[in-house]
Amino acid sequence: MSVPDSSRAPAIQVKNLSKTYGSGSSAVTALRNINMSVQAGEVVGLLGPSGSGKTTLLQCLGAILDPSGGHIALAGETLYDDGWKYQDRRALRRDHIGFIFQRPYLIPFMNATENIAFLPMLQGKSNKVAYQRARDLLNLLEIAHRADARIEQLSGGEQQRVSIARALANHPPVILADEPTAPLDSHRALIVMKLLHEMAQKAQTAIVVVTHDENIIPLFRRLYRLRDGVLHEEQGEGRAL
Numbered sequence: 001m002s003v004p005d006s007s008r009a010p011a012i013q014v015k016n017l018s019k020t021y022g023s024g025s026s027a028v029t030a031l032r033n034i035n036m037s038v039q040a041g042e043v044v045g046l047l048g049p050s051g052s053g054k055t056t057l058l059q060c061l062g063a064i065l066d067p068s069g070g071h072i073a074l075a076g077e078t079l080y081d082d083g084w085k086y087q088d089r090r091a092l093r094r095d096h097i098g099f100i101f102q103r104p105y106l107i108p109f110m111n112a113t114e115n116i117a118f119l120p121m122l123q124g125k126s127n128k129v130a131y132q133r134a135r136d137l138l139n140l141l142e143i144a145h146r147a148d149a150r151i152e153q154l155s156g157g158e159q160q161r162v163s164i165a166r167a168l169a170n171h172p173p174v175i176l177a178d179e180p181t182a183p184l185d186s187h188r189a190l191i192v193m194k195l196l197h198e199m200a201q202k203a204q205t206a207i208v209v210v211t212h213d214e215n216i217i218p219l220f221r222r223l224y225r226l227r228d229g230v231l232h233e234e235q236g237e238g239r240a241l
């Protein structure tokens with residue numbers, strides 16, 4: 001008898017996800033029966049005009065916002081099935097999901113290493129293990145030489161690398177990135193995208209990137225596009241980096 005291999009389950013599996021804000025005559029349906037699936041190691045783009053539901057979808061996936069119904073599983077584990085399966089959603093986010101935002105939102109009174117190490121420490125890892133993880137990620141992201149720098153001493157691109165390292169710190173199966181290249185020029189935007197693709201491959205992380213950036217859209221092999229809360233899948237160009 002074959003044993004189901006949970007490691008082959010999609011990193012993100014969403015079925016019939018819906019979200020309505022408010023109720024009655026003021027109700028706004030932001031997501032309508034969304035289905036999506038992202039494999040480990042894959043980077044997909046999430047596009048759509050303003051108000052189409054991108055932030056709502058990302059926040060539902062990230063357990064920041066309560067969906068109105070449907071099913072979300074990460075790495076084969078059901079997180080939401082018409083209700084959250086975890087009481088402690090902060091722990092759910094900490095253990096399963098990495099976030100990258102437009103702005104790095106690093107902690108100014110910590111240096112680069114500390115900004116990365118504090119998440120594994122919150123997860124209960126020893127200082128030794130957490131700092132080693134931070135150093136490994138700084139190496140991987142080629143900013144080990146800035147390990148002790150305070151945040152204000154780092155360039156915008158370096159800060160974004162630290163925020164990517166922080167997102168990877170707890171080995172999440174999923175990273176959700178909300179316009180991560182918006183504040184960067186086109187050259188730096190391509191570097192960040194290259195890093196995200198490399199990290200997805202190396203760490204077998206699934207990454208969803210919300211973007212409006214015309215320069216980076218051709219890089220995705222697969223895209224999801226939202227229109228009025230309805231999700232459509234598209235083939236991307238998958239242009240080499």
Ligand SMILES: Nc1ncnc2c1ncn2[C@@H]1O[C@H](COP(=O)(O)OP(=O)(O)OP(=O)(O)O)[C@@H](O)[C@H]1O
Pocket residue numbers: 021022028029030048049050051052053054055056057
């Ligand atoms: N807290 C809220 N209460 C009521 N309606 C909301 C709320 N947040 C978002 N909406 C509505 O839900 C729909 C989707 O909004 P959402 O912010 O997800 O779109 P978006 O694609 O991320 O837009 P943008 O690109 O402008 O950030 C919009 O009609 C918006 O007005």
